[in-house]
Amino acid sequence: xxxxxxxxxxxxxxxxxxxxxxxxxxxxxxxxxxxxxxxxxxxxxxxxxxxxxxxxxxxxxxxxxxxxxxxxxxxxxxxxxxxxxxxxxxxxxxxxxxxxxxxxxxxxxxxxxxxxxxxxxxxxxxxxxxxxxxxxxxxxxxxxxxxxxxxxxxxxxxxxxxxxxxxxxxxxxxxxxxxxxxxxxxxxxxxxxxxxxxxxxxxxxxxxxxxxxxxxxxxxxxxxxxxxxxxxxxxxxxxxxxxxxxxxxxxxxxxxxxxxxxxxxxxxxxxxxxxxxxxxxxxxxxxxxxxxxxxxxxxxxxxxxxxxxxxxxxxxxxxxxxxxxxxxxxxxxxx
Numbered sequence: 144x145x146x147x148x149x150x151x152x153x154x155x156x157x158x159x160x161x162x163x164x165x166x167x168x169x170x171x172x173x174x175x176x177x178x179x180x181x182x183x184x185x186x187x188x189x190x191x192x193x194x195x196x197x198x199x200x201x202x203x204x205x206x207x208x209x210x211x212x213x214x215x216x217x218x219x220x221x222x223x224x225x226x227x228x229x230x231x232x233x234x235x236x237x238x239x240x241x242x243x244x245x246x247x248x249x250x251x252x253x254x255x256x257x258x259x260x261x262x263x264x265x266x267x268x269x270x271x272x273x274x275x276x277x278x279x280x281x282x283x284x285x286x287x288x289x290x291x292x293x294x295x296x297x298x299x300x301x302x303x304x305x306x307x308x309x310x311x312x313x314x315x316x317x318x319x320x321x322x323x324x325x326x327x328x329x330x331x332x333x334x335x336x337x338x339x340x341x342x343x344x345x346x347x348x349x350x351x352x353x354x355x356x357x358x359x360x361x362x363x364x365x366x367x368x369x370x371x372x373x374x375x376x377x378x379x380x381x382x383x384x385x386x387x388x389x390x391x392x393x394x395x396x397x398x399x400x401x402x403x404x405x406x407x408x409x410x411x412x413x414x415x416x417x418x419x420x421x422x423x424x425x426x427x428x429x430x431x432x433x434x435x436x437x438x439x440x441x442x443x444x445x446x447x448x449x450x451x452x453x454x455x456x457x458x459x460x461x462x463x464x465x466x467x468x469x470x471x472x473x474x475x476x477x478x
Contacts, residue, residue, distance in 0.1 A: 163199025163241055164220040172200070179203045186235045186244065189227060191289055192430075193382040194438050195235025195467070198244040199223075205248050207348055211321050214346070217243040218319065225467060226346055228294030229266060232384055236440045238469040247293065249348060254279075257354050258312065261294030263347040267300070271366065280357030281310055284368040287373040289385065293347040298339040299333045303369065304399075309334030310352045316345035323348065335400070336389055336463055379421055381431040387445060388428055388460040402450075403460055404428035410451040417444040418434055430464075442466065 163169070163183075173180040178339045180202050186195035199222070204210040217224045223242035231427055244392050255278060257343035261270055267290055271282045284305040288295065291459075313327045324345070332339035340347065377383070388407075390400040395398075408426035416433075418440035423429040448458045 164216070164222060164243075166214075168220060169200060171220050172202075172213075176202070176209065176258055179205070179209070184244075186227075186230075186239060189244075189246070190230035190233050190235055190384070191382060191386045192230075192234060192441070193431050193434060194237075194436060194441065196237050196239025196469075198240045198242070200243045201246070202243060203246045203248045207249075207317055207323070208245055210245065210317055210346055210348070210381070213245050214317075214319055215321070216247075223470060224335040226293075228264070228280040228292075229290030231290035231294065232298065232464050234384065234438055234441055234464050235467045235468060236324075236469040240467060241470045245346065247346060249293075250348065257356060258351060259354055260349055260351045261292055262349050263291060263296075265292040266290070267292055267295045268366060275359055275366065276355055278356060278359060280359060280362040281354040282307075282341075282352070283362040283366040284369065286369040287377075292350055296331075296336055296350050297347065299338055300336075306333070306335075308338065310354065311454055312353050314340070314347055314351070315349040316340075316343070317348050318345045376426050378429065378431050381423070382431065383423065383429050383431045384464045385430045386426075387430050387462065387464050388449070389463045391458065391460075402428070406452045406456055406458060406460075407448055410448075410455050412448050412451065414443060415451075417441075417447070420444045422448070438466070 146467065152470065169182050171313050173182065180200065182200060183197045184201035202213045204213055207235050214224065225240055225244045225389050227244050227246050230459045247264050248262040251262040252273070253260045257279065259274060259279065267285055267288050270292055271286050274282050284303050285300065285307060288300055288302065295307050296314060298309060301307060308331065311328050311331065311412050313325050314331065315323055315325055330339065341357050388403040390403050393400055412427040413424055419433040419436035420430055420440035421433050423431045430444060450458050452458055
């Protein structure tokens, strides 16, 4: 996603800074990286829900050296850091984020036989199309999933019974010490919608995927079917963050996960609305922004949905969408 927001608005010399880094330091950082650093930049255009106040700093990194410099700047000024991919599965505080938002705009691509190494900033659906055009199959199940490759791997994104972690051979990470390291699949702790990457303070630079030389015509047909299915079930014109709650564990070992949407459908969640945040009429587990929804509206709506399921079924739903508070001292990766 490349929202149309300005990246040439450093504060004037000596301007007061009520939050975030000192204004002079922010101005110097912006001067060193023209077009890549924005001050008090609105985050709503950077999220698929189109919700969120401004970031103290929004920095787009086009190479690992810039990633390192931006993280060092955040450490020097004691700023919390949010690593932002495609902005899916994310709900940003109405007050914004009082720290540095890092967008790794890394889209390198290399192929060695059936193994692809791709930059973390690749939009996932675009990478699916690119690998198919390159004669490789395996990623077609992920067709239409929003967000970037880095965010998808961090959250082990999946659908139709598949997860991207199944294809990951290794991940290249940049630690806050400025050193890069490689983690293999066994190091990554993949589980349902989770990985060790969500708890580590490193930034994903690249992902190594093992794909296959399969039937690309059949894979392209599967991709088209998944895209059509998403158009039928998911909002096309309304901002959303995808499924809001995680599916539930299987009722019996070895079984399929139970769809949270089925429980929400049963309790009449589609009728619920808080302000401009409402449940999508075609999918009871999707919250949409009907115009000017605020984060507080979404949080209230999600709480009402969760409570109805708890009262009816005695089940506690767990959010898949992650809330970014105004001043959270953490580093995370979104889709």
